[in-house]
Amino acid sequence: MRVYKFVQCAGWAWVSICLVVFIFGAVISGLGAPQWLPLPWSDVDDFVENSDGDIYVGLGFYHRVLRYDATGRFVASYQAPGPKGTHLAADLKGQVYHLSYGKNPQLTVLSRSWQPVAVLTRHSNNTDWRLDAKGEPVPVDSWCAVPVVDRAANPGEYIFSRNTRRKSFVCMDNSTLVLKGNHLERTIADGRVTAVYSSPWFLQPFAFPWPMLSGWILGAFLAYVECRRKRLSQLLGGKSMARLLALDIVLTVSLVTVVGTLWFCGLIFGIDLNNNYFPTGSSWRWVVGAFLVAWFFSGPVVAIRLLKGMQKWIAARASTQAS
Numbered sequence: 001m002r003v004y005k006f007v008q009c010a011g012w013a014w015v016s017i018c019l020v021v022f023i024f025g026a027v028i029s030g031l032g033a034p035q036w037l038p039l040p041w042s043d044v045d046d047f048v049e050n051s052d053g054d055i056y057v058g059l060g061f062y063h064r065v066l067r068y069d070a071t072g073r074f075v076a077s078y079q080a081p082g083p084k085g086t087h088l089a090a091d092l093k094g095q096v097y098h099l100s101y102g103k104n105p106q107l108t109v110l111s112r113s114w115q116p117v118a119v120l121t122r123h124s125n126n127t128d129w130r131l132d133a134k135g136e137p138v139p140v141d142s143w144c145a146v147p148v149v150d151r152a153a154n155p156g157e158y159i160f161s162r163n164t165r166r167k168s169f170v171c172m173d174n175s176t177l178v179l180k181g182n183h184l185e186r187t188i189a190d191g192r193v194t195a196v197y198s199s200p201w202f203l204q205p206f207a208f209p210w211p212m213l214s215g216w217i218l219g220a221f222l223a224y225v226e227c228r229r230k231r232l233s234q235l236l237g238g239k240s241m242a243r244l245l246a247l248d249i250v251l252t253v254s255l256v257t258v259v260g261t262l263w264f265c266g267l268i269f270g271i272d273l274n275n276n277y278f279p280t281g282s283s284w285r286w287v288v289g290a291f292l293v294a295w296f297f298s299g300p301v302v303a304i305r306l307l308k309g310m311q312k313w314i315a316a317r318a319s320t321q322a323s
Contacts, residue, residue, distance in 0.1 A: 008222060008226070011218050011219075011221075011222045012219075012222060014214075014215055014218060015215045015216075015218055015219040015222070017206075017215070018212050018214070018215025018216065018219075019215065021040075021206045021208070021212060022208070022212065025042065025061050025062055025208065028062050028063075028064070029061070029062050029063045029064075032079050033062075033064065033077060033079075034077075035076045035077050035078065036076070036077070037077055038066070038074050038077065038199055038200055038203065039059060039062055039064065039066065039077060039199065039203070040182075040199045040203040040204065040206045040207040040208070041057065041059060041066075041182040041183065041198060041199050041204075041207050042059055042060075042061035042062060042206075042207050042208035042209070042212070043059060043060035043061035043208060043209065044057060044058065044059060044060070044179060044182070045058040045059065045060040045085060045086040045087055045088075046058040046086060046087045046088040046165075046166050047088065047166065047169060047177060047179065047184060048088045048089060048090040048096065048152075048166075048169055049090065049152070049169060049171045049172065049177065050090045050094050050095070050096055050112060050152065051090070051091075051092055051093065051094045051152055051172060052094055052112060053069070053070040053171070053172060053173075054067055054068065054069055054070070054075065054112070055067070055068040055069075055070070055177070055184070055197055056088055056090075056096055057184070057197070058080065058086025058087065058088050058098075059086060060085065060086050061208050063079070063080045063084075063086060064077050064078060064079055064080055064086070065077070065078045065079075065080050065086055065088070065098070065114070066078075067114070068197050070195070071195060072195045072196060072197045072198075074200075076114070078114040080098060080100065081098055081100065081106065081108040081110075081116065081119070082098065082099075082100025082106040082108065083100055083106070084100050084101055085099065085100045085101045086098070086100075087099040087100070087101075087160060089129075089148070089149075089153060089159035089160060090152045090153065091131060091135060091152055091153045091154075091159075092135075092152050092153070092154065093135060094111075094112050095109055095110065095111065095112075095117065096109075096110045096111075096112075096114070097109055097110070097129075097137060097159055097160070098110060099129065099160045104121050104122065105121065105122050105127060106119060106120070106121045107119070107120045107121075107122075107129055107137055107139075107160070108120075109137065120137060120139070122139050127139045127140065127141055128140045128141075128158055128160060128161045129158070129159050129160040129161075130156065130157060130158040130159060131153055131154070131155045131156060131157055131159060132155065132156070133155050133156065134155065135155045137159065140158075147161070148160060148161050148166075150166065150167075150168055150169050150170055151169065151170040151171070152172065166179075167179065171186065174188075174189070175187060175188045175194060176188075177197075182198060182199070182204065182207045182210075183196055183197060183198030183199075184196070184197040184198070185197075224252070225245075225249060228245065228248050228249075228252075228311075229241070229245055231315075232244055232245055232248070232314070232318055235315055235318035235319060236318050236321060241318070244314060244317060244318055244321070247314065248310075248311075248314050251310050251314075252307065252310070255303065255306050255307060255310060256303060256307075259299060259302055259303045259306065260299075260303070262299075263295070263299030263300075263303075266295050266299075267292065267295060267296065270288055270291060270292040270295065271292065273288055274288045274289065274292075
């Protein structure tokens with residue numbers, strides 16, 4: 001029982017920390033933070049290197065952009081301009097471009113020290129941005145995503161496009177920045193890693209969505225276990241319930257894992273089928289769409305019915321043991 005109490009206290013402590021960090025992130029996103037304050041790499045939207053070798057990393061969760069020098073040393077944290085999103089680009093003049101999406105997309109041209117040089121707005125999200133012959137950003141209305149450059153842009157090249165997400169960025173010295181989880185690695189031609197960019201080690205456990213998302217899952221799990229423990233205690237009348245409680249937990253985790261995996265895979269398969277195999281206007285798209293809606297709502301219903309059936313079986317065993 002002491003072990004259970006210790007695990008329960010430790011679990012709720014982690015849940016509380018996750019909740020505080022989540023609230024802290026919302027406050028920073030709305031009110032801002034000092035430039036000297038490093039932050040966990042939560043929801044990395046984009047990353048670029050300017051012509052001076054400084055690295056800029058956009059964090060969607062905090063709506064801020066972190067700046068590092070070429071060696072990986074933290075330089076500053078800047079508030080992202082615009083209402084939503086932290087998408088970045090750079091050019092050979094050392095300027096950094098920030099694009100925020102929303103009802104009125106806004107492109108901001110910034111100096112090396114994150115001072116606004118120009119602000120451009122559009123009234124449509126169906127807009128790409130490229131550099132004209134003079135190296136100035138201009139909007140291009142488009143209904144499909146176009147490839148953007150994965151390095152500092154030259155005049156005539158696209159710097160932003162809808163529905164494109166950067167996977168790597170080629171630096172001025174021909175090394176490559178690659179996003180690996182919650183950190184960036186700078187690799188050279190032979191594959192060696194020459195620098196790593198990330199939040200300080202003591203902030204890494206507080207990155208969102210992972211591992212901070214574990215707090216919400218753990219909180220729901222602890223609440224369920226406590227509820228089942230009280231129920232089994234009533235059924236057994238104070239007798240030992242360690243084995244039945246352990247069996248209850250194992251069966252619950254197994255059922256939720258299996259049903260959740262099948263539910264998620266079915267959704268992914270249906271979405272992929274609709275997007276890649278059936279042309280627009282095909283009647284099959286409506287059939288698959290109806291299946292996806294039914295599948296979406298049936299998954300939780302099936303999980304709840306199975307859990308209730310399992311709980312009745314556990315209750316029957318508890319009643320037999322009590323008698």
